[in-house]
Amino acid sequence: MNIKSLLLGSAAALIAVSGARAADAVVVAEPEAVEYVRVCDAYGAGFFYIPGTETCLKIGGYMRYDAGGGDDPYTGGHMGGQNDTYYKRARAEVRFDARSETELGTLRSYIQTRFQYTDGDQDGASIPQAFIELGGFRIGVADEIFGSWVGYAGDIINDDVIQYNSFASNQVSYTYTGGNGFSAIIAAEQGETDQGYDYRIDDYMPHALIGAKWEQSWGKISGIAGYDSAVEEWGFKARLDVKVTDTVTAWIMGAYQTNYDEHSFSTNLNRNWFGTWEGDYALWGGIAAKVSDKATVNAQVAYEEQGTIAAALNVAYEIVPGFTITPEINYTKFDGERKDESIRLGGNDDAFGGVIRFQRNF
Numbered sequence: 561m562n563i564k565s566l567l568l569g570s571a572a573a574l575i576a577v578s579g580a581r582a583a584d585a586v587v588v589a590e591p592e593a594v595e596y597v598r599v600c601d602a603y604g605a606g607f608f609y610i611p612g613t614e615t616c617l618k619i620g621g622y623m624r625y626d627a628g629g630g631d632d633p634y635t636g637g638h639m640g641g642q643n644d645t646y647y648k649r650a651r652a653e654v655r656f657d658a659r660s661e662t663e664l665g666t667l668r669s670y671i672q673t674r675f676q677y678t679d680g681d682q683d684g685a686s687i688p689q690a691f692i693e694l695g696g697f698r699i700g701v702a703d704e705i706f707g708s709w710v711g712y713a714g715d716i717i718n719d720d721v722i723q724y725n726s727f728a729s730n731q732v733s734y735t736y737t738g739g740n741g742f743s744a745i746i747a748a749e750q751g752e753t754d755q756g757y758d759y760r761i762d763d764y765m766p767h768a769l770i771g772a773k774w775e776q777s778w779g780k781i782s783g784i785a786g787y788d789s790a791v792e793e794w795g796f797k798a799r800l801d802v803k804v805t806d807t808v809t810a811w812i813m814g815a816y817q818t819n820y821d822e823h824s825f826s827t828n829l830n831r832n833w834f835g836t837w838e839g840d841y842a843l844w845g846g847i848a849a850k851v852s853d854k855a856t857v858n859a860q861v862a863y864e865e866q867g868t869i870a871a872a873l874n875v876a877y878e879i880v881p882g883f884t885i886t887p888e889i890n891y892t893k894f895d896g897e898r899k900d901e902s903i904r905l906g907g908n909d910d911a912f913g914g915v916i917r918f919q920r921n922f
Contacts, residue, residue: 603659614660621654622921626717630890630913647915649678665695688728696735704729705747706834709771710782710799710813714846715858717888717915721870722862723836724797724815724844727754729767741775751790751833759833765789767833779803786834794818795834807850816841822866839865854878867895886917 600607600616607616628647656671671690676683691700702708707725733747748766751759761767771784783798799813817835846860855877862870874888892911 602661603657607657607659610658616659618657619654620657620922621652622919624651624653624917624919625649626651626915626917628718628913628915631892631911647679649676651676662694666693668693691731696737698731698733698735701728701730703727704833705731705733705745705749705769705771706784706786706795706797709745709769709773709784710797711801711811713813713844713862714811714860715848715856715876716846716860716872716874717886717917718870718872718890718913719860721872721890721892722838722842722844722864722868724813724842724862726752726759726833726836728752733769741780742773743775744770744772745784746770749833757831759788759790759831762790777803779809788833788835791832793832793835795832797834808847810845810847812843812845814841814843820865837864838868841865869893869895882922883918883920886919887914888916889914 597611598609600609603616603618606618606620608618609615610617626647626649629645652675654673657668658670659666659668661667669692672688674686674688676686687701689700689702691698691702704726713719713724729752730750731747733745735743735745737743747769749769751761751767753760759767767786767788767790769784769786771782773780773782779801781798781800784796786795787793788795795815795817797813797815799811801809801811803809815835815837817832817837817840820832820835820838820840842862842864844860844862846858848859849857851857855875857873857875859873860871870890870892872888872890874886876884876886878884890911890913894909894911
């Protein structure tokens, strides 16, 4: 075989092998398009679109640790723990807020989950709020409207030594919102049981509420009335909020209940779902002053007709964005005739205490 024949044969073999390999070559598929999470700014910061939908979702919450000490104005209260020692609580909350627009208005579902550990006891998990809203209608469980409509008692940790509302309830409500700062609400609630008190309705007639609110650049005026269908009594509350300056706000709130039963405190009977203070009436007032970019000073004073005065002062200091430390001091003075001396300091007239809170919001 001559050299020419050898070269031609080798070339033919190489072409055949190359063709075979070309036929077996792996074809790389084109990458599929990935739908990244999109920011939804229609409802404020923190919302994003759930992929593949037009529903906006916000996930948030906080982790909190409280440590308190001093006198306990009520058994199991928040200043000091039982047996004259510390009161300590760890709490974690996760909240889910989903919203979308429909031809009937904004459709919203809100879920608040809570996990808590207090003074060595595992309190377990709870759902303080879980409701659905469409337009102005709401149905589900939420904070009791008699307290939430006019606003809570300032940014004080021990704000409920003199109670200003009950806690949570199954409820149905409708809120009308006008274009000039006016809004109004009408609602029906079931009530709840709490610490031996039973505020639940006992027939088909629910607890009923009606309220109104007017908000302007200087502040707001709000009021609400509630009818307890179980004890057949009323509760009323009104509040004024004023923006004194860009950094200082002040508020005052008053409440009245009909036919207060002075024996209901110790007997757990005939308690008004809306009148949780002692006496016919009660007053609360407070002020908040932002003294620096990181620190806000909050103060509150409250009084109930039976003679109790409660005062509190704290400083909420934001160490870094999202992490706030709040030391607070509290004072309670008892006066007048008390219904059951065994549950209020065994007859002492004054209670001093304090608490420090560490809270990380996300």
